[in-house]
Amino acid sequence: AKGFGRKDVVDHLLQTGANVHARDDGGLIPLHNACSFGHSEVVSLLLCQGADPNARDNWNYTPLHEAAIKGKIDVCIVLLQHGADPNIRNTDGKSALDLAEPSAKAVLTGEYKKDELLEAARSGNEEKLMALLTPLNVNCHASDGRKSTPLHLAAGYNRVRIVQLLLQHGADVHAKDKGGLVPLHNACSYGHYEVTELLLKHGACVNAMDLWQFTPLHEAASKNRVEVCSLLLSHGADPTLLNCHSKSSVDMAPTPELKERLMYEFKGHSLLQAAREADMAKAKKTLALEIINFKHPHTHETALHCAVASPHPKRKQVTELLLRKGANVNEKNKDFHTAERAHNDIMEVLQKHGAKVRCCDCEMSCPRTKVQQHYAQS
Template identity: 65%
Template sequence: MASVAARFWGPSVCCSQSKLSGTSSLKLGRGRSLPPMSSGWRCSGVSGLGGGAVSPGPVVVEVAEPGTGEGHRELFEACRSGDLERVRKLVTAENVNSRDTAGRKSTPLHFAAGETLRAQTQAAQSPLCVCVCVVLLQHDAEPTIRNTDGRTALDLADASAKAVLTGELDLTGTFAGVRTHLFLLLTLFNLSLKFSTPLHLAAGYNRVKTVQLLLQHGADVHAKDKGDLVPLHNACSYGHYKVIELLVKHGACVNAMDLWQFTPLHEAASKNHVEVCSLLLSYGANPTFLNCYNKSSIDLAPTAQLKEQLTYEFRGHSLLQAARDADMVQVKKHLSMETISFKHPHTQETALHCASASRYPKRKQVCEVLLRKGANVNEKTKDLQTPLHVASEKAHNDVIEVLVKHEAKVTPTLFMQRPLVWSCLCG
């Protein structure tokens, strides 16, 4: 049976290098894969049951525990009517599997799932009942419980509700009217209950819009599967650049390690995803970290060119960070004839730009060291900003003085927003 991942996100993977195994599970490097998921949410034993769906019957509750009967009755009624807000207020881990003891001993999930079929047969709309099923599952509802008729919630559900109960819901298709609402519900929960989250799957299959929606609704970029892989591992393994950008901008840890001590950079480097490697390095990825096989990302790079790039860019970014921190020790450690001209690949900032903007007291000394080493005082960023622009914007007069002494170009337009600085420089 195809995995939930393949059925949930579609059979094809956008990246040409993405391959599905024989069981359609998302394969990662070094023989690891996203854990294959069963066809159901802990309900593999009910997939073969036949027979048509039936109503769970009228709601009649006997008080099984003191003070809980009324709460159960309200919950059953809310599930039957598809009242999502009431269900969310009433359901708890304690009552989510409560029984209709005077009826067919149905659970809240029986009522919600059964209502989807009734709504369908009456040409009504069932999306809210499906959402109710999701909320119940989030609270650990058990889909395999049978009522006195021997029916499970899966037996009572229509096709859309069955997709929820088995983890096969296609969020891009059915129920477009409540698609965002379904995302809100599902991103807070692990669809497989024990393995990969929706964000893992969307990241691995390069579903950019899906990733955006999941992140907007609070999906956890740090969530780990049973192998301790985070979504960033999945995206980097297949070189999904736009997905990776989204994840790191939402705080994904670029040095996260799985159970084998592989980082996302190990994944990208071993697959020769050059641009992805550069992106990760710009966010602080460290190519010297060793995995359980005592191999770094540099060691795993398949070409000499990528090995050199990883080494050079890591040193360059280390220098930029040292300049931002005005850390003289680290600046001297990473400063060389090669790194002095290093530019951030996206902003085109140099170490001198970073030092000029630094809020730390030793920024002046760092600027002096960089200039003595040959830093270009008039180098421009992507936004055409020179170090003097940066220092002026921050009102770092100590740095401005150093830059001007080293022949930084000074023009009236440079200081249009700071006339006092301009007047001081002009005497």
């Protein structure tokens, strides 16, 4: 049934308990047969039912060997999409690429319909993209122009869904185009907030530099992408880094308001980080009256929130410093919590400044917590 492409029969057999792993005398499983004859729908069905895309027969031929030798392009793509390994060698030491018919070689080198794949990423054509995308072409570069990858194009054209799909399928957030730009440069240059957020969540380097030492923040600031600038700063972007013209992001900001905002938020995030790390020296260096109650734009945490929850040993000293400098114990984060969950060693410090605190050091074993629980149960 597999060899003759009878999908309906195959489906019926599978529903009645047919074994997708069953082997014939030559060690072939049904998937080998379907691939050899190019029945892509049957191949997809078998793979979805658990067939091993890297199963080997008695001569170490895989289903991909079978499809490549016969030039079954669609089947090669389906196999690669389901984890087929193109590097497996048969008993003669030959890989699927070594034996591939010319039309199938392009699939196994990532060159098959590359321009169509790139255009699908640029235009947001999800159906076309997913029909062509494999691990071998997800990071392909255009042959001309800026030599962009699919992710560069999707990021630059704000194709959020395409960016998500590419990232799920292994797109490289660090890939560089002809000018050394990473996809994050593209997203920030055009002010695409959601794409920028996705790239950062997947590990994009916030301070990546192109060939002219421009960072994503240079791109966003120079084009007055205010919200994207704030997002970058919240992930550690440094507005003082200089490009090849000795210009910082602050220098390139087109308005006094943005210049001021960049430095204010940079200092604020630096203080939050110092508090998280309970780094006394860094906290003293970055602390200033105007940022003592700076709030993270997403979590709304202040430096005091960060310090009292820090696992580092100098958290008490940093907390005392912040309180002396005017940190507000009543500031609330996005969950409407003040800096109330404190480690044992700084509970007293907070209480002296009027805070109502809860112990977060082993709450179940804390004597105070046990007493509270006892009376609550009485």
